[in-house]
Amino acid sequence: MKKRIGIIALLLAGVAPLPLAAQPMAGREAQEEAEQASHQGVGKVVSVDRAKLRIKLAHEPIKSLGWSAMLMDFSVANASLLDGLKEGDAVRFELGKAKPEDLVWLIVKIEIELR
Numbered sequence: 001m002k003k004r005i006g007i008i009a010l011l012l013a014g015v016a017p018l019p020l021a022a023q024p025m026a027g028r029e030a031q032e033e034a035e036q037a038s039h040q041g042v043g044k045v046v047s048v049d050r051a052k053l054r055i056k057l058a059h060e061p062i063k064s065l066g067w068s069a070m071l072m073d074f075s076v077a078n079a080s081l082l083d084g085l086k087e088g089d090a091v092r093f094e095l096g097k098a099k100p101e102d103l104v105w106l107i108v109k110i111e112i113e114l115r
């Protein structure tokens with residue numbers, strides 16, 4: 001009886017750590033990806049709110065963030081980023097964070113895409 005328990009304990013010790021070790025690793029990789037300092041996107045201007053320093057974009061997928069295409073409101077880092085932008089403009093933009101620990105991405109660069 002004692003011997004069998006010992007074998008089970010060994011099996012548990014040998015097998016259990018594998019999935020446990022694999023998971024934090026995958027989590028860490030995903031986190032590193034999200035911790036990338038900036039991300040590039042393209043999209044179309046839906047509306048601009050200069051008073052609130054916000055812009056609504058219909059953006060294309062942003063692979064580096066795992067985002068699909070969607071309609072989304074962004075804050076901009078400063079008012080001058082909105083200069084000259086209007087509804088319907090095709091834009092190329094960069095997302096960044098005011099502070100590294102922030103959860104929200106804001107627009108730190110945006111320019112009308114010339115095509």
Ligand SMILES: [Cu+2]
Pocket residue numbers: 059067069070071072
């Ligand atoms: Cu989005």
